[in-house]
Amino acid sequence: MKKILIFLLAILLLLLPTGVLAQQAQPGLQLGLIRNFGYGGLGKIQGRFTLRINDPPAQLEIVEFYFDDKLILMSKESPYEFKFHTSNFQDGEHVFSAVGNLKDGTQVESNRITKVFLSSEQAWVETQGLLVPLLLFTGILTVLGLAVPILASRKKEFVLGKYSPAGGVVCPRCELPFSRSILAPNLLVGKLVRCPHCEKISVRSRASLSQLQEAENKFRNNEPGMVTKNADQDYRKLLDESRYEE
Numbered sequence: 001m002k003k004i005l006i007f008l009l010a011i012l013l014l015l016l017p018t019g020v021l022a023q024q025a026q027p028g029l030q031l032g033l034i035r036n037f038g039y040g041g042l043g044k045i046q047g048r049f050t051l052r053i054n055d056p057p058a059q060l061e062i063v064e065f066y067f068d069d070k071l072i073l074m075s076k077e078s079p080y081e082f083k084f085h086t087s088n089f090q091d092g093e094h095v096f097s098a099v100g101n102l103k104d105g106t107q108v109e110s111n112r113i114t115k116v117f118l119s120s121e122q123a124w125v126e127t128q129g130l131l132v133p134l135l136l137f138t139g140i141l142t143v144l145g146l147a148v149p150i151l152a153s154r155k156k157e158f159v160l161g162k163y164s165p166a167g168g169v170v171c172p173r174c175e176l177p178f179s180r181s182i183l184a185p186n187l188l189v190g191k192l193v194r195c196p197h198c199e200k201i202s203v204r205s206r207a208s209l210s211q212l213q214e215a216e217n218k219f220r221n222n223e224p225g226m227v228t229k230n231a232d233q234d235y236r237k238l239l240d241e242s243r244y245e246e
């Protein structure tokens with residue numbers, strides 16, 4: 001489950017606002033591209049973005065921002081940045097760069113950032129291409145995560161007082177103790193477990209020592225198979241009563 005969360009987080013980072021620092025090609029200005037809102041992944045972007053000089057030199061006075069080698073903005077105060085929306089430009093590949101003018105008259109160049117601008121329709125297609133495999137992969141892992149522990153629990157016999165590293169729990173139906181499987185899916189508030197006594201499936205957090213001791217005492221006082229027998233009796237009674245219903 002942790003791997004699933006990490007994988008989901010990686011995809012969300014592609015879709016939610018975040019900063020993307022471009023690689024520094026040579027010493028000088030550090031030009032970065034920040035995604036304010038929109039799509040950004042695999043060198044393709046769509047939405048609102050900001051070009052910004054990261055860690056500007058103390059002697060910096062003016063920054064000239066270039067778009068496809070054409071001057072598009074001059075910034076004379078910090079933060080040295082240029083905000084834009086990709087829809088204001090043609091779709092396709094574009095190059096960003098910047099030149100800084102220092103107080104002593106020298107100029108320093110920035111790294112160059114190359115991105116492909118997408119239309120909103122193209123960005124949606126790209127997003128679907130990421131989400132559909134992700135949802136399918138997550139769905140398969142979720143089904144396996146739910147099925148494997150439940151099926152595995154059918155083969156294990158309950159041993160009173162012995163619990164796995166995931167701890168013991170108390171069934172909310174029969175109030176008897178049992179061990180949580182390490183492979184059981186973690187649903188934040190607890191693990192998805194199946195009671196070996198009454199077969200109830202529930203989400204349970206680790207029980208305290210006092211709760212387990214109380215449940216163990218109840219287990220000792222019960223006759224073997226009593227929970228299963230009671231469940232069978234209730235089922236037969238329900239069938240008998242249904243014969244007389246119109």
